Amino acid sequence: MSKQRILSGMRPTGPLHLGHLHGALANWKDMQDKYDCFYFIADWHALTTNYEDTSNTAAFRTEMMIDWLSVGLDPAKSTFFVQSEVKEHAELFLILSMITPVPWLERNPTYKDQIVQMENKDLSTFGFLGYPVLQAADIIMYKAHGVPVGIDQVPHVELTREIVRRFNYMYGDVFVEPKAILTETPKLLGSDNRKMSKSYQNAINLADPPDVVSQKVSVMITDPQRMRKKDPGDPDICNVYSFHKIYSPPEMVEQVNKECRAAEIGCVQCKKLMAANLTAQLEPIYEKRVHFEKNRDEVEDIIKTGSDKAREVAKATMEEVRAAVKI
Numbered sequence: 582m583s584k585q586r587i588l589s590g591m592r593p594t595g596p597l598h599l600g601h602l603h604g605a606l607a608n609w610k611d612m613q614d615k616y617d618c619f620y621f622i623a624d625w626h627a628l629t630t631n632y633e634d635t636s637n638t639a640a641f642r643t644e645m646m647i648d649w650l651s652v653g654l655d656p657a658k659s660t661f662f663v664q665s666e667v668k669e670h671a672e673l674f675l676i677l678s679m680i681t682p683v684p685w686l687e688r689n690p691t692y693k694d695q696i697v698q699m700e701n702k703d704l705s706t707f708g709f710l711g712y713p714v715l716q717a718a719d720i721i722m723y724k725a726h727g728v729p730v731g732i733d734q735v736p737h738v739e740l741t742r743e744i745v746r747r748f749n750y751m752y753g754d755v756f757v758e759p760k761a762i763l764t765e766t767p768k769l770l771g772s773d774n775r776k777m778s779k780s781y782q783n784a785i786n787l788a789d790p791p792d793v794v795s796q797k798v799s800v801m802i803t804d805p806q807r808m809r810k811k812d813p814g815d816p817d818i819c820n821v822y823s824f825h826k827i828y829s830p831p832e833m834v835e836q837v838n839k840e841c842r843a844a845e846i847g848c849v850q851c852k853k854l855m856a857a858n859l860t861a862q863l864e865p866i867y868e869k870r871v872h873f874e875k876n877r878d879e880v881e882d883i884i885k886t887g888s889d890k891a892r893e894v895a896k897a898t899m900e901e902v903r904a905a906v907k908i
């Protein structure tokens with residue numbers, strides 16, 4: 582039996598960090614053996630919020646591919662492509678935009694949220710309102726059965742399903758309705774206890790060498806009530822402890838929990854223990870990155886081969902679409 586297909590993508594808007602690793606990439610890696618995976622670099626989507634400054638988009642695209650390969654995404658198992666290398670996405674987006682009612686887009690919960698969150702950008706554009714339609718085109722172009730997403734992206738997959746139903750009702754059954762495959766994400770905050778994000782400059786990036794990782798850990802905020810080593814701490818409200826739970830062996834997690842509450846371990850020592858475990862786990866990723874940074878032609882070849890393969894699938898889909906729409 583052939584594997585079911587899944588599709589997911591990321592916008593190349595900056596370096597990837599631990600939040601991306603645990604929120605998506607680790608899951609993508611696990612899915613490679615079970616599914617026929619198509620993963621794409623969503624450079625047209627990067628324009629929706631970064632249209633004023635596109636100077637780094639091409640560089641971020643290559644860096645993103647290097648990050649993906651470094652964490653173990655494998656071109657022998659999955660197809661990696663760049664959205665703008667497959668122009669068929671733009672054609673399908675245009676056709677879908679003709680049949681998508683504007684209120685469906687206006688009620689998208691992330692639309693209003695993002696406009697508020699990014700108040701320093703003018704997002705009152707047609708492209709920003711319509712990006713879920715482009716997402717729908719990205720997904721259904723490959724007739725993906727599933728889309729691995731976090732909980733906040735579920736409404737987008739639901740919108741895609743609605744667009745598919747409308748298209749199939751009007752023109753005949755061309756597309757399958759994709760399902761959201763929910764990704765469990767461990768809670769990892771940035772060094773300042775806010776959401777880990779490049780815009781807050783609080784992230785541990787996948788490209789950070791071990792000494793930079795240790796330095797970033799050393800300035801992480803801990804239990805704010807704990808001023809001195811003799812004050813008992815509460816690991817449950819400490820971000821360093823959240824990291825321990827992911828990167829340290831269970832015995833150490835238990836020991837830190839006990840010793841923190843009994844004021845038997847200081848935060849400096851606790852951070853050093855965690856940083857050692859974190860850097861040990863990131864080291865293989867870092868070593869692979871060094872290889873791909875030296876062999877950028879290999880990276881570009883992987884992008885080209887994947888984009889060529891994706892384009893073949895997209896061409897076949899668009900022939901069906903044009904026939905169905907009679908255009």
Ligand code: SF4
Binds near residue numbers: 815821846847851
């Ligand atoms: S000892 Fe460790 S777990 Fe406790 S507050 Fe300090 S850094 Fe957090």
